[in-house]
Amino acid sequence: MWKVDRKKCLRCGACVSVCPFLALELKENGLVFHKELCTECGLCEKVCPVGAIKVKRGKK
């Protein structure tokens, strides 16, 4: 399970830079998540400066 709290997200793109699978993109209107590419590795959660992303392995 991958979740972003859009009220916390500051659209900085730190998460995009570490995602090995291009599952995240920072568009002009916010963060875009490509579910089919995500492996729930959790790197994006670790790098997020404001704790906006939560990843739980194996949960839908």
Added chain:
Amino acid sequence: MNKEYDVVVVGAGPGGSAVAKRCAERGLKVIMLEKRQEIGSPKRCAEGLTFSTEKIIGKIPERCIAQKINGTNVYSPSGKSVKVDFGEYGGYILERKVFDKWLAIRASRAGAHVQAKTEVVDVIKEDGYIKGVKAEFEGEEFEIRAKVVVAADGVESTIARKAGLNTTNQLINIDSGFQYEMSNLNLKDPEKIEIFMGNEVAPRGYIWIFPKGKDLANVGIGVAMSQKTARYYLDKFIEDNPEIFKDAGIIEVNSGGIPVGGFLKNMVANGLVVVGDAAHQVNPIHGGGLKEATIAGQIAGEVIAKAVKKGDVSEDSLSEYNKIWWKERGRALEKVQKLREVVEKLSDDDLNMLAETLTGDDLIEFSRGNKLFNLGKILLKNPKLITLAKKLI
């Protein structure tokens, strides 16, 4: 909009503007696209620049400068400070929103076509070459064909990766940054930058106060692999230092990822060049990328102009950029990355010891990748630090 160009630059930050300007000056037909509606905003940067950078960028107009700086105090965990003297106003704190626009304006005046609020969604790939981009403007998708695509799309870069060049950075080489622009501060000296280090304050990083006026400052933090978020540590620091922040206002909030290593051996492909944060071109010890992006942008601009003129934009032809960048910047920055890897492993006691021993001039030399041997020798005195010291010797 004309849709055939020599060069399309994706991203109008300092790196993109440097490439666009140089290519336009060399007579190429250039377009620079920026996805945001305003170039330079939001900023993700501490906005500091040393005066010497003007040698590379050119004379910076007064309107881009919020505050002139004559030195830095670097505080160890015990509170002991190492003073770095810049001489009379050796540094600036910029108004990045104004500065980035000025860079784009210069590119535009040099002849580059600049277009904000135009988002690049993909690259056009044909016969093993990148032949342009697919972009979106006001909800309409269109193609821009170009001989060379420049990925200057920042830390969140996906253009290079979509083109097939793996530029993903490792978590260990990305700092989490968070910053406030603050007002009504009680600054000790608005002409000095203050840096605070320590594993409690900012694990594997530092907190900065960059004055932007008598009682204004860009206050921020870069940390990595930390237990808590960057925001948590900065808020805690502000709470713990009421003598500075008691009545402060927050007038802007920003965050960002800061590449602090992981330099790319190859930053080109057939018809593609990567510059700036997108290519991790940042000084790993202080996280400053403005100067690096500009230098790389200028090198890339020259190489692209040459390649387009001789009609060969293959990876082989463009790899001249790799060669020059590594010779001029890469080797030095790789040393600085080693320095960062050592510093981030030091305990608070080690940092306190260094604050007693080192001078401001030492810090300046180290941050440029010079004289690291001297630091290694100091660390060798502590038997526990031998392995770390050896990295520098």
